[in-house]
Amino acid sequence: MAFLLAVACIYIVSLLTLLVLLVEASRRRTAVGAGKTGGGTTEQDQKLPPGSLGLPFIGETLQLYTQNPKDFFASRLKRYGEVFKTHVLGCPCVILASPEAARMVLVSQAHLFKPTYPPSKERMIGAQALFFHQGYYHLRLRRLVQGWVGPDALRALVPDVEAAVASTLRGWEGRVTSTFHTMKTLTFDVGVVTIFGRRLADHVKEKLRKHYLIVEKGYNSFPIPVPFTSYSQAIKARRRLGEILSGILAERRARRSDDQGDDDDLLNTLMRYRDDSGAALSDDQVADNVIGVLFAAQDTTASVLTWILKFLHDNPKLLDAVKAEQMAAYEENDGGRLQLTWAQTRRMPITHLVILESLRMASIISFTFREAVEDVHYQGFLIPKGWKVMPLFRNLHYSQDYFQDPHKFDPFRFKVTPPRPGTFLPFGSGAHACPGNDLAKLEMLVLIHRLVTTYRWQVEGSSDDVTYSPFPVPKGGLQARLTRAAAA
Numbered sequence: 001m002a003f004l005l006a007v008a009c010i011y012i013v014s015l016l017t018l019l020v021l022l023v024e025a026s027r028r029r030t031a032v033g034a035g036k037t038g039g040g041t042t043e044q045d046q047k048l049p050p051g052s053l054g055l056p057f058i059g060e061t062l063q064l065y066t067q068n069p070k071d072f073f074a075s076r077l078k079r080y081g082e083v084f085k086t087h088v089l090g091c092p093c094v095i096l097a098s099p100e101a102a103r104m105v106l107v108s109q110a111h112l113f114k115p116t117y118p119p120s121k122e123r124m125i126g127a128q129a130l131f132f133h134q135g136y137y138h139l140r141l142r143r144l145v146q147g148w149v150g151p152d153a154l155r156a157l158v159p160d161v162e163a164a165v166a167s168t169l170r171g172w173e174g175r176v177t178s179t180f181h182t183m184k185t186l187t188f189d190v191g192v193v194t195i196f197g198r199r200l201a202d203h204v205k206e207k208l209r210k211h212y213l214i215v216e217k218g219y220n221s222f223p224i225p226v227p228f229t230s231y232s233q234a235i236k237a238r239r240r241l242g243e244i245l246s247g248i249l250a251e252r253r254a255r256r257s258d259d260q261g262d263d264d265d266l267l268n269t270l271m272r273y274r275d276d277s278g279a280a281l282s283d284d285q286v287a288d289n290v291i292g293v294l295f296a297a298q299d300t301t302a303s304v305l306t307w308i309l310k311f312l313h314d315n316p317k318l319l320d321a322v323k324a325e326q327m328a329a330y331e332e333n334d335g336g337r338l339q340l341t342w343a344q345t346r347r348m349p350i351t352h353l354v355i356l357e358s359l360r361m362a363s364i365i366s367f368t369f370r371e372a373v374e375d376v377h378y379q380g381f382l383i384p385k386g387w388k389v390m391p392l393f394r395n396l397h398y399s400q401d402y403f404q405d406p407h408k409f410d411p412f413r414f415k416v417t418p419p420r421p422g423t424f425l426p427f428g429s430g431a432h433a434c435p436g437n438d439l440a441k442l443e444m445l446v447l448i449h450r451l452v453t454t455y456r457w458q459v460e461g462s463s464d465d466v467t468y469s470p471f472p473v474p475k476g477g478l479q480a481r482l483t484r485a486a487a488a
């Protein structure tokens with residue numbers, strides 16, 4: 001009976017999956033057909049890039065998901081060159097794998113391409129989050145976010161990041177656990193303190209964490225809108241998150257004006273904002289952006305932090321050099337009794353190089369998506385209106401043309417030969433480039449400081465396989481044991 005039920009479930013899920021793909025594919029085909037212009041261009045300009053669109057409806061999605069994405073793109077790059085077409089996730093796409101092409105899409109001709117996300121993902125985060133927009137709305141929200149994580153704000157944030165790091169590592173002491181999960185706790189805690197300030201009650205924070213985790217699981221699952229799937233649970237949890245945020249907003253509004261708490265947190269920044277006509281952001285706009293930033297900040301940073309632990313663990317000589325650099329700051333701070341300062345985080349040259357090389361090797365954002373808003377002609381090929389374009393970052397970072405011996409972890413390469421412009425894009429480029437990159441780097445610096453001065457960590461089992469969750473991390477999230485160093 002259980003077996004029959006399981007077969008029936010698999011059957012229903014497969015049918016629904018196919019249905020979603022068919023609807024999506026037919027929607028895309030309509031968009032593509034409508035976009036063809038033709039007039040005034042040569043036959044050559046009407047030529048689609050080389051490559052395969054794979055099977056009807058499914059395209060090459062299965063290949064992308066069953067292979068390591070790096071290999072999926074690398075094999076096609078070898079066969080077709082730096083501009084080729086494919087069909088993944090229900091959309092025809094042009095893949096672009098050169099620094100010039102990435103610049104064209106993200107910077108110089110960015111007006112010809114709009115940000116694009118599957119509707120299910122947009123719904124999960126909230127349609128008013130800045131990533132989904134262009135133009136004035138995007139620009140003003142981006143300015144707010146950039147200001148909130150600018151140098152002055154980060155300087156004030158060092159003690160909070162240090163406290164979050166200390167508490168996370170204390171909770172890990174003496175146990176074997178997934179580094180990635182531990183790092184996710186850390187990046188969530190840093191996200192919450194930067195967004196909501198220091199006054200958020202613990203029980204509210206835990207409610208946020210609980211619902212956020214359900215939303216995150218659904219975000220990364222296949223969007224099947226039937227009860228009890230991760231997706232539909234996530235939709236419910238997203239609604240609940242919205243309600244919790246409304247409660248926090250109402251409470252802040254009720255506070256006396258002379259008691260605004262942490263003035264520089266993101267929530268206050270968004271609540272205080274008025275546009276040229278004096279209009280404030282709506283509660284939904286605030287909520288979508290708060291959840292969007294939390295999403296953008298958490299798994300990304302946690303994945304890179306996990307890789308940093310692996311790379312340092314696997315390179316003992318380098319670890320010694322980093323440790324020597326960090327011990328100097330530790331001694332300066334009276335054996336860790338004083339707090340790390342912003343100025344000290346600016347004087348950690350080897351650690352900075354380790355962070356850059358970890359960002360390159362981890363390349364956790366392998367590519368980004370845009371959609372052509374009109375027919376675009378590039379290098380003699382047509383990118384039809386409505387098609388997706390995907391500038392690849394990871395393949396640039398692993399290209400022999402730009403990084404010598406690219407599979408070797410060598411932080412000093414960034415000192416010897418700084419990368420050519422446009423070849424190192426861990427945080428993207430152009431109008432949508434990551435505004436949180438300095439916050440992410442601050443978290444990395446503070447974690448490395450506390451880790452190497454106070455602890456030892458031992459990786460358990462093999463850490464050479466990679467899983468995608470959805471960002472690449474060592475298999476099992478890098479199982480490791482953390483112990484306090486004898487001197488500490």
Ligand code: HEM
Pocket residue numbers: 130131132142145149292293296297298300301304364365368369425426427428429431432433434435436437439440
């Ligand atoms: C190592 C950690 C991180 C990496 C590798 C990373 C990477 C990226 C990349 C590649 C983009 C551009 C995507 C595109 O062009 O489509 C981006 C955008 C963004 N990131 Fe990050 N990010 C990280 C951490 C953070 C943090 C800590 C924050 C918190 C403020 C953040 C907030 C954002 C936001 C809000 C955007 C959208 C910007 C826009 O559309 O204008 N990220 N990130």
